[in-house]
Amino acid sequence: MALDDRKKVILQAIVDDYVTTCEPVGSKALIDRHNFTLSSATLRNEMADLEKLGYIEKPHTSAGRIPSDKGYREYVDSLMHIDTISTAEKKDIESRIATGVGEVTDLLKNATNTLSTKTGYVSLAMTPVLKKSYLTQLKLLMIEPGRALVVVVLSAGVVKDKLVRIPNFLTDVQVNEISRAVEKQLSGMPLDEITLITVASSVKNTSIPDSFLNQVLYEAYTAIKQADKLDVYLEGKNRILSIPEFNDVGRAKGLLDTLSDDGMVAGYVNELGTEEITEGDDSYMIRIGQEIALEGLEDCSFITTTYKVGDKISGNIGIIGPKRMEYSKVISQINFVRKTLNDEIKKING
Amino acid sequence: MALDDRKKVILQAIVDDYVTTCEPVGSKALIDRHNFTLSSATLRNEMADLEKLGYIEKPHTSAGRIPSDKGYREYVDSLMHIDTISTAEKKDIESRIATGVGEVTDLLKNATNTLSTKTGYVSLAMTPVLKKSYLTQLKLLMIEPGRALVVVVLSAGVVKDKLVRIPNFLTDVQVNEISRAVEKQLSGMPLDEITLITVASSVKNTSIPDSFLNQVLYEAYTAIKQADKLDVYLEGKNRILSIPEFNDVGRAKGLLDTLSDDGMVAGYVNELGTEEITEGDDSYMIRIGQEIALEGLEDCSFITTTYKVGDKISGNIGIIGPKRMEYSKVISQINFVRKTLNDEIKKING
């Protein structure tokens, strides 16, 4: 017994219906809503087959069927057809993303915001993967005696800074000298090759006494390492509470607790490969239910895609919603957001 | 009929019991838990009186009593006795707050984090009130042709920066010149006196053509204004979902939505007067239930206190929890956090 064409159509209909109603779909209801040339009895037989094949399941004996993870998988892989986005909506998305932007992270914030509002789900973006990136600039800026701002600029266009304490007696001029020396040595160096030793060696030939330098260099080093940290932007977490699946406070809390742990989310997204599905201009990866190895996300689906900064560097944006998600709509939206994001990043990074 | 001593003791017992059990307290249960020299009948009479006076109320006829807002108010104003904090806990709080600190905002983050974990409720902190503060420094830092970082330092010790676009042809030297001119003119100026015109007038005598300046000055201006914005740090929002009062998703969402609107929270806290209660070293303000003019917080209490940056500038930290809150414990904790925060700020700002 295989998944013939008719079964596919039926599965598709089941997923579609379940996605919109959030209620197990039964044979009669299916017939009512679609004009199949089938009786409910035949449909029942087909549904029994689909169940044996593992594509759908029953919450309990006398209920309708809901798609299993495998069913959703089949659906997203070969059954659904991706929506097209109206010009009006494209304009809207573009303007939302391009508004008030100074740097890449602004774009990311705008993008998550847009995605979350448009889809009604939780959206996320991660700063570009920095392991593959290198340092382009490092500046020490004297704020007042004893305090300086370390500004780190990475090849991905990410700018981070950190306020640090320095010895009180260091002068403006000395700080500048250190700044220039360190930058000269380190700029262009991949982040993972930068160690406390590389940093220290950069100031060997300056006129500043070693004793003054240690603290400054250590702070510079930690600032660089801090810039190496992946940042996660999550938007719309509260929307979880509007989703029927998470009507139960305990369940909702489980999910929200996981999502609130930025490190956990970042780590997971980062470990996901990049085996995205590519369809024409679109390109995305979907994780469904149990496929997501994060506590509390068993009933969720996770759609991610990749934006680019230059040729080699990339970051992820994504949507987290219930398995029962409007995949075709969400995918079209996340893809257009990705495209817009890429364009805007090019504008910024020239 | 007045609130005599016995009634006070009873009210106190009712609040204490309700706080711990979250269930309406009845006459017999009260007798069981406290060793009053009273019969339940007398107690019932007293409770009827307390109800007439408005200090307690019945959820429904055949249930026990719960404190009314007025009852809680009486409790916090004159009935409860504030806990003392153990030395071990003090040490813990101190080390949590002082760990990994570079600037004032780090302290605030640590403080909210500590408060939230310690109390189990939502905690909040706001950056120092900037209206009363002035600009101490403004630096333009060239990142690359066409991009610069504007660093704004305020008297409260708050450092903010913003990446902006500038004309491509501006050189490092020119940017420095602008930077110095603007800073010279503006430093020491109260933030609310800074306008686009003040900013522009500062560069009248520089050698740089006006046509180059407009964009830069505008960006500098918006960066300053952006620094003027109150930042809110909220920590532990998810804990809401563990509180019995918010076991209902709809209710929880109402509260979380309000809390997620930083502007709303900031605005409200900012408008609260400073009529704090002072008791020895402690000093705090409590808003209970309906007294809080924020949607969704009708069943909450809001405890705030003030930390200081120097003599004139101050900011707020606070706790949001259910009305049924362990006031004495929370107040002792928030006060010790406030004290620690003040000490650490002094260390940073010299």
Added chain:
DNA sequence: ATTAGCACTCGAAAAAGGCGAGTGCCAAAA
């Protein structure tokens, strides 16, 4: 003023019942 006693209340939890969408299976029709 206090208290023992008692009838009464009323929400919450448990038990009972009916509804109905859904199911599987069979035997007849295509």
Added chain:
DNA sequence: TTTTGGCACTCGCCTTTTTCGAGTGCTAAT
């Protein structure tokens, strides 16, 4: 062999009913 009408059966959900008990107010005695 596939499809279909028919039918008995299931079982979660919803509503109604019952039971239970902590709590109350009131009264009469202490």
